[in-house]
Amino acid sequence: MSVLSRPYFHDEEKAFDYLESVIWADGKACPHCGGVDRITKVKANPAKRIRLGLWRCGDCKKQFTVKVGTVFEHARLPLNKALQATYLMTSSKKGISAHQLHRVLEVTYKTAWFLAHRIREAMRSGDLAPFGGEGGIVEVDETFIGKLKGVPARRAFHHKMKVLALVDRNTGKARTMVIDDVKPKTLMALVTANVHRETRIMTDEHTGYLGVKRWFAGHGTTNHKQGEYVNLEDRSIHSNTVEGYFSIFKRGMKGVYQHCDEAHLHRYLAEFEFRYNNREAHGINDGERSQQALRGIIGKRLTYGGPHAKTS
Numbered sequence: 001m002s003v004l005s006r007p008y009f010h011d012e013e014k015a016f017d018y019l020e021s022v023i024w025a026d027g028k029a030c031p032h033c034g035g036v037d038r039i040t041k042v043k044a045n046p047a048k049r050i051r052l053g054l055w056r057c058g059d060c061k062k063q064f065t066v067k068v069g070t071v072f073e074h075a076r077l078p079l080n081k082a083l084q085a086t087y088l089m090t091s092s093k094k095g096i097s098a099h100q101l102h103r104v105l106e107v108t109y110k111t112a113w114f115l116a117h118r119i120r121e122a123m124r125s126g127d128l129a130p131f132g133g134e135g136g137i138v139e140v141d142e143t144f145i146g147k148l149k150g151v152p153a154r155r156a157f158h159h160k161m162k163v164l165a166l167v168d169r170n171t172g173k174a175r176t177m178v179i180d181d182v183k184p185k186t187l188m189a190l191v192t193a194n195v196h197r198e199t200r201i202m203t204d205e206h207t208g209y210l211g212v213k214r215w216f217a218g219h220g221t222t223n224h225k226q227g228e229y230v231n232l233e234d235r236s237i238h239s240n241t242v243e244g245y246f247s248i249f250k251r252g253m254k255g256v257y258q259h260c261d262e263a264h265l266h267r268y269l270a271e272f273e274f275r276y277n278n279r280e281a282h283g284i285n286d287g288e289r290s291q292q293a294l295r296g297i298i299g300k301r302l303t304y305g306g307p308h309a310k311t312s
Contacts, residue, residue, distance in 0.1 A: 003286070008083055013044070015080035016053030020066045022294045028055065031069040035059035053079070070297040071118040081105045082115060083294075089119050090278075090293050091286035094252030095271060114302075120267040122296040123274035131168040131175065132199030135217060139167045139202045139242040140191055140209065142182050145253055146260055157182075161262055163249075163269065166194055167242040169202075173277045174245050176269040178262075184208045188215070202239050245276060 008018035020028075028039045038058025044050055053065040067073050072082055084105060088096050102112035132138040144160035151159040164187065165176045175194060179186055187208040192215055195201065200218035203209040205225060212219040220237030222228045231237035249272045253260060260268055278284045278292055 004084065004087070009080055009087070012078045012080050013052050015078070015083050016066060018083065019079065019294065020053075022291050023066050023070075023298065030057035030060060030062070031064050032062045033057060033060035069299060071121050071300045071302055072297055073301065075115075075118070077107060077111060077115060081107065082119075085112075085115050086119050086122075086293055087286070087290045089116065089271070090123075090275065090289045093275065094248065095256045095268075097256050097258075117264070117267055118297075118302050119293065120271045121300050121302050122293050124267070124270040124296070124300075125274065125277070127175075128194075130194055130196045131166055131173070132170075133196035134198055135200065136196075136198075137169040137200045137202055137236065138195050139169060139239045140187075140195075141165055141204060141239050141242040141246065142179070142187070142206070142208075143246045143250070145250065146262075146265075148262060161260075161265055163265070164190055165242050165245055166191070167245055169241060172282060174242075174273050176249075176273050178265050178269065182206070182208050184211060188212070191215075200236075202237060204239055245272075248272065248276070 007014040009015070027036060029036045030039060035057050040056050040058065042050060042054040042056050042063060044052045044054065051065070053067070054063055055065065056063050067075065067079070072079070075082060085101055088101065088104070096116075098109060098113040098116050101107075101116060102109045105112060107115075142162060142164045144157040144162055146161045147153065148159055148161060153159045162179045162182060163176055164179045165174060167174045177190065179190065184207070188211055191201070191209075191212070195216065197215060198217050200220065201209070201212045201216050202220045202222075203212070205221055205223045209219070209221075220231065220234065222231055222238055229238060229240060249269075252272060253268065257268065274293065275289070278289045284292070
């Protein structure tokens with residue numbers, strides 16, 4: 001027996017029961033009218049094309065399942081396979097490719113690719129609360145990955161996609177975003193929008209952060225070009241935590257996914273950010289992390305544009 005031997009991973013009716021226990025933990029509610037009192041179960045009958053997981057609202061007389069109003073709405077894939085994919089993606093530290101999902105779940109590559117993006121959308125937190133505060137420390141760094149379409153390759157980073165990351169050292173949480181460039185105007189606008197003023201900022205020697213002192217409680221830097229990764233006089237001055245975050249991200253992107261179009265990069269960032277912010281160090285195991293991702297499916301939709309679509 002293993003974790004993936006659980007009934008809701010193999011039986012669709014059990015899968016509906018499990019998802020309902022997660023999504024409707026505080027009670028069932030009609031997604032059409034919001035009614036909560038007169039909701040009754042509709043017995044499944046494949047012969048009469050009455051599907052599994054169906055409920056009826058006595059107030060508006062409409063039928064619905066727990067998938068309505070979520071990223072799984074209108075999904076033709078059996079729900080138990082979607083739950084398997086969610087568990088695999090949330091429990092794999094560096095992710096699992098769409099090709100691997102299509103082999104494991106025995107579905108087409110297109111189905112696996114779209115399902116993976118639906119789950120990444122569920123992982124997206126949308127939390128905008130500023131990091132730091134009360135003299136806490138936030139590490140900031142940028143990295144470069146892949147290649148921008150239509151931009152000639154150069155020796156520097158201009159032809160690569162650019163990512164900014166913030167890591168709150170007190171909470172252990174990360175926040176990442178795709179950026180257009182690494183100019184001071186771009187970087188400072190994002191840092192000031194996402195970090196409390198009463199915060200000490202830690203960066204490397206990049207000149208884009210030279211104006212940080214004017215906005216925050218302090219600014220510590222280390223010069224990586226000179227081999228300095230920790231300030232020996234004040235060992236709290238370093239950006240090793242955010243560098244460690246990027247190492248996991250890059251190993252996953254290069255070793256598992258190998259290629260990512262710029263249009264989809266923000267969802268891959270959401271995936272790695274979700275696993276990092278809900279890791280074992282925070283007391284969250286694989287099962288709880290999977291449930292947290294399932295709670296994120298509510299109120300989100302994603303339409304299919306294909307694996308090679310420019311937008312999604």
